[in-house]
Amino acid sequence: MIDTTMLWTAIYIVMLAAFTGYVIISRVPTLLHTPLMSGSNFIHGIVLVGALVVLGLATTPLEQAIGFVAVILGAANVTGGFVVTERILQMFNRSGKKQKEGDPK
Amino acid sequence: MTDLSWIIDPVYIATIFFFIIGMHRMSHPLTARSGIVWAGAAMLIATLVTFLTPNLTNFALMAIGIIIGGGFGYIAAKRVAMTGMPQMVALFNGMGGGAAAGISAVELLGTINATSSLAVIGGIIGAVSFSGSIIAFLKLQGWMRPRPIAFTGQQVVNTAVLVLAILSGACIILNPAWIPLTVAMYLPLFFVLSLVFGVLMTLPIGGADMPVVISMYNAFTGLAVALDGFSFATPNYAMVIAGIIVGAAGSLLTLQMAKAMNRSITNVFFGAFGATEEAGLQIQGSMKPVEADDVAVILAYANKVIIAPGYGMAVAQAQQKVKELTDLLESRNVPVKFAIHPVAGRMPGHMNVLLAEAGVAYDRLFDQDEINPEFAGTDVVLVIGANDTVNPAAHRQGSPLYGMPILDVEQAKNVIVLKRGQGRGFAGIENDLFYRDNTRMLYGDAQETVGKVVQALKKL
Secondary structure, eight states, X not given: OXXXXXXXXXXXXXXXXXHHHHHHHHTOOGGGHHHHHHHHHHHGGGHHHHHHHHHHHOOSHHHHHHHHHHHHHHHHHHHHHHHHHHXXXXXXXXXXXXXXXXXOO | OOOOGGGHHHHHHHHHHHXXXXXXXXXXXXXXXXXXXXXXXXXXXXXXXXXXXXXXXXXXXXXXXXXXXXHHHHHHHHHSOGGGHHHHHHHHHHHHHHHHHHHHHHHHHSOOOTTHHHHHHHHHHHHHHHHHHHHXXXXXXXXXXXXXXXXXXHHHHHHXXXXXXXXXXXXXXXXXXXXXXOHHHHHHHHHHHHHHHHHHHHTTOOGGGHHHHHHHHHHHHHHHHHHHHHHSSSOOHHHXXXXXXXXXXXXXXXXXXXXXXXOOHHHHHHSOTTOSOOTXXXXXXXXXXXXXXXXXXXXXXXXXXXXXXXXXXXXXXXXXXXXXXXXXXXXXXXXXXXXXXXXXXXXXXXXXHHHHHHTOOGGGEEEHHHHGGGGGGOSEEEEESOOGGGOGGGGSTTSTTTTOOOOOGGGSSEEEEEESSSOOOXXXXXXXXXXXXXXXXXXXXXXXXXXXXXXXXXXX
């Protein structure tokens, strides 16, 4: 059984995290949608951490094989997501300097 | 060796903090670049401290996996041209989904307990995100026909596969005695069905809707990661919180994109966009070609020019030439504005990114709602490699494009369309804008043709 305290803690966490995600996106101009999609794509690369734990605790060859593949996929998600986002944002940086402070909309 | 695992939780908390700061900074153009650096540093530290988790083995495999996957991701992302970014997002998102599905699989291979249901849900979402994103990648990359693939009874088949996947997932947990199968048999069945559903779900979706779909799979992967985080014996809250943030942000982003295209999510997934061609549609007139020199003259003496760029500009890497053209026209006191359709290119903001790269100022770029009333009073509209986003068929009932907001370029006095050839757009629909009396076609690679126009303008 999941104990009730843990269940409620989980619900608190989910609610606050969902709200955070909502707030981050809702104030964003359209032109940043692609970099942000790419950025959030990078953030869920945290799956690598879980894949590492799974592989580290794997005992049977099957578990090891799946864990190993998961680590490869997760690592590709992290580095690929980072480089893509970085490359997109690099362009913004250059032209962004010319822009005045304030809402870019 | 001293046990340093107490350090994991504080570091994960800091990681989450910096993820949020990073995403917050990414939501403003001025600070966006530093945002990804913050998030990247946090990710690196979180990955490193994870090695301190008690009782871990297989360190060599972990290192090899990180090197292979990380190396692939780095090289693939570095090598791809800017136009290829959307499919790279799809590819890496799919890989994240695959990793999440893999974690679920291993969790379910162990003892089945109360949190296993979370692993099952995470597994199906992750697997669908994986196979769906791969199909999206193949379509955008052009390794697969981008047109929707539809067949009769498709929705019945899809629903049946989904129901079977859910049922086999439920059997993993419940393992009902009256079915003579074991968990070891349900598991592969469950994942195969989930993967097949991801493929089936993405096949009927046309290229024009891909951004929405990728964004949705992005949210899916986030959700799968969060569920996997919960399914561990000791919940991994870094995964849970990061996953939920991506899930929520991604869902909202998906809705915003769909809204920008005036398409509902159900429509995107069940509409088989562009699959039907209007029957018996007769287009009057013919396509009238024009030379670069003439275009230069028309532009030089215009009162106002609006440029509507599309995917063709991105493919031809013409943004530098377009910027040059803009500067030349402005030196002749011809004001130039850019009309940016919400899904011009393959993703929202795609054009903004490319034009920003070329040095076009933000305040020159206008949303469709801002610019549409201006077309009627404009002398020349230059359509550079755009097609579906300027197709007047969107105003005609019965057209597969009907209802999609478009740039009303046909209201301008002159429309000049720069296009590679006479082919159709990504949605595969004939564009009668090209046949209008006030439209002239300038054929060729956009970088070359814009270059020719620039040369001709300099001589004037």
